[in-house]
Amino acid sequence: MRVRSGKPRRRQAVATAVAAALVTLAVPGCTAASDGARGSGQASSTGSAATASAPTAPPPSPTPSYALSSAPRTIPAVREHTPARGPGWKPAADARVVVPPGNAAALADEGKLLAGELRMGFAETADPSPGDVELALGAKNSGPPESYTLTVQGNRVRVTGPDEAGVFYGTRTLKQAVKSGGSAPEGTVRDAPAKPQRGLNLDIARKNFTVGWIEDELRRMADLKLNQLGLHFSDDQAFRIQSDTHPEIVSTPHLSKAEVRQINALAARLHITVVPELDSPGHLGAVLRAHPALQLRDVRGRAVKGAVDISNPASAKLIDELLREYLPLFPGAFWHLGADEYQALVYRDPQASFPQLAQAARQEYGPSARIQDLAEGWLNDRADVVRPAGKVPKAWNDGFFTAGVVQAAKDIQVEYWTGKENGARPPLEYLREGRKLVNLNDEYLYYVLGQPNQFTYPTGKRIYEQWTPLVLRGTTPVPARYAAQILGARLAVWSDLAGAQTQAQVAEGIRLPLAALAQKVWDARPPQPAWTEFKALADRLQPPG
Numbered sequence: 001m002r003v004r005s006g007k008p009r010r011r012q013a014v015a016t017a018v019a020a021a022l023v024t025l026a027v028p029g030c031t032a033a034s035d036g037a038r039g040s041g042q043a044s045s046t047g048s049a050a051t052a053s054a055p056t057a058p059p060p061s062p063t064p065s066y067a068l069s070s071a072p073r074t075i076p077a078v079r080e081h082t083p084a085r086g087p088g089w090k091p092a093a094d095a096r097v098v099v100p101p102g103n104a105a106a107l108a109d110e111g112k113l114l115a116g117e118l119r120m121g122f123a124e125t126a127d128p129s130p131g132d133v134e135l136a137l138g139a140k141n142s143g144p145p146e147s148y149t150l151t152v153q154g155n156r157v158r159v160t161g162p163d164e165a166g167v168f169y170g171t172r173t174l175k176q177a178v179k180s181g182g183s184a185p186e187g188t189v190r191d192a193p194a195k196p197q198r199g200l201n202l203d204i205a206r207k208n209f210t211v212g213w214i215e216d217e218l219r220r221m222a223d224l225k226l227n228q229l230g231l232h233f234s235d236d237q238a239f240r241i242q243s244d245t246h247p248e249i250v251s252t253p254h255l256s257k258a259e260v261r262q263i264n265a266l267a268a269r270l271h272i273t274v275v276p277e278l279d280s281p282g283h284l285g286a287v288l289r290a291h292p293a294l295q296l297r298d299v300r301g302r303a304v305k306g307a308v309d310i311s312n313p314a315s316a317k318l319i320d321e322l323l324r325e326y327l328p329l330f331p332g333a334f335w336h337l338g339a340d341e342y343q344a345l346v347y348r349d350p351q352a353s354f355p356q357l358a359q360a361a362r363q364e365y366g367p368s369a370r371i372q373d374l375a376e377g378w379l380n381d382r383a384d385v386v387r388p389a390g391k392v393p394k395a396w397n398d399g400f401f402t403a404g405v406v407q408a409a410k411d412i413q414v415e416y417w418t419g420k421e422n423g424a425r426p427p428l429e430y431l432r433e434g435r436k437l438v439n440l441n442d443e444y445l446y447y448v449l450g451q452p453n454q455f456t457y458p459t460g461k462r463i464y465e466q467w468t469p470l471v472l473r474g475t476t477p478v479p480a481r482y483a484a485q486i487l488g489a490r491l492a493v494w495s496d497l498a499g500a501q502t503q504a505q506v507a508e509g510i511r512l513p514l515a516a517l518a519q520k521v522w523d524a525r526p527p528q529p530a531w532t533e534f535k536a537l538a539d540r541l542q543p544p545g
Contacts, residue, residue, distance in 0.1 A: 065085075068085060069088065069187045071187075072185055074176040075176065075224060075518060075534070076224065076519040077529075078191045079192065080189065080190045081187055082187050082188040083185075083187045084188070086152075086153065086154075088184055088185045089133075091178065095129075095133070096122060096129070097120055097121070097134075098132050098135070099111045099122075099123075103137050104124045107137065107164060108124070113269075118174075118178060133156075133157040134159070137162070137163070138162050139162070142162045143161065144192045145163060145196065146192060147193075148166040148173075149190050150174060150188070151187075151189075152185060152187060157184060169191070169271075173189060176223065179540070180540055180541060193225065193521065194524040195469060195489065195521040196227075198226045198489065198490075198517070198521040199221065199230065199491075200229055200493070200510070201229075201230035201490045201492035202214070202231055203232045203235070203493055205495070206494070208240065214263055215262075220542060221272060224515060226518055228272065229272055229273070230336060231275065231277060233276065234278050234279055235306075236283055236305065237285065237498075238251035241254060241326070241329075242255065242257050242260075244325065246290070261329070264330065264331060274332050276326060276336065277337075277338055278319070278326065278338065280319050280338055280378070281310045281339075281342050282306050282341045282342040283340070283341065287308070288308065291318065294309055296354070296357075298353045299355055305343060309357075310360070311357050316381065319382065323335075323382065323385045324385065328389075332391075333390065334391060335393055337393055337394065337395045337399075338396060340421075341398060342375050342399075344357060357374055358370065360374055361374040365405045370404060373405045373406040376404060380408065393412045394438070395413075397425070398418065400435075414430050414435050414437045414438070416430070416472050417440040420442075428478055431485050436487050439469050439486060440490055441471060441489075442492075443473075445467075446458065447494070449495050449506070458513045460515055460516040460538070461516070461531050463513055464519065467520060469488065469520065469524060470483060488521050489521050491513055493510060504545075511544065516534075519534070
């Protein structure tokens, strides 16, 4: 009987031991609690009874362990990211974009735009909640222009900058980080552009681009942190903006002044400056069709394509009337005066071919003056018209001449595009004079419709891998000591053969070149990702088509 009565007790003890072992393996955190219970001095009559009667403590939640974050994947890439450990941030249904009331007048547009893009609410408050994105202006001069700091910490995002543009660019980084990776990584981004002028130049004279197309490009440019849209609106083929002083020169179709204001308003909200270009004294064929008396003619009476006679005071009067009419229409800081390819100066002997110009040059600037001095004086006179309106004048590099009596004013920015013009001057000559240049190198940055005159469509890969802002002419960079004088770059669309591509084809054709340009003007250092990786990111952020 003792043997039979002993078997159940043994089986019970074994089962209890196995159960205790399984609990220990499954919940290692219970060990400390068991040790505490044993040290309390309480004892049970049997091991099985004690196990059954003791309350089971819930296992503690483990503390999440996060790897150090990586920089957000954006175009252009951020220049500095301090990693941190944490889950990062992603938009939530009840989260908001918030702006302190004191910054509301400056940043409400930026906040509402981001809120709409990320499908969040918007509020003006100094009290952000968990999950919110806060936008705020830092102290003036707290960083370089257009810079920003973006911090992701504790399920919140804070974007600050010394100016509205910087805060706006911080929102572009946040938007792209969410789109490329699903969330913004933990840590702090400190970012600023290498170049102050970054953008697209668009020939709307030879090809009519619709307002909707231009606005779509502005939005795409803004996401790439580009800040300039050049509008070349007059040429031999057409004149594309409504004029009240000279309606006879305007082509159909054209932009109304209301449409120009609409474009400028959107550009301003996206921190893009529209730079208008009324090109003269060449490229004025559309104007000359209505004013043939102003046409330049050579010594044999032959008309010179697109060129006005700059010895005729009526030519200057007409152009200045147009400039003064359009100055209030464009609120930006720059005005492009053109000055390129004045055909009188490509003749073998300009003085003999155009005696009226040679005589006017001598009368105006002295006995040793030549036609190039008259042309340079024309440029300076037009700059005098736009300066009082607060504009910084610009001109193409082949409108600047050397070894003459008249020199172009020092404040006229050189838009360097070619080294192929008659009497070509390499970039170093301009730089040594102390001039400031913007890079529109026709070897890399000219998108010429139809690819005439040996032009080929630029590729994003070539710009990304070979070009830098120092490469102003051809493929050879100027010395790095001149980097500060190179203010930036624009990709230029020229509509020489307007029907060669549709608007949609142009948009797709410039998509990757613009992305590559944006990277190289934001950060002058060699980019780290290979082109294939960069292209894949560009396709994700701005899909083809």
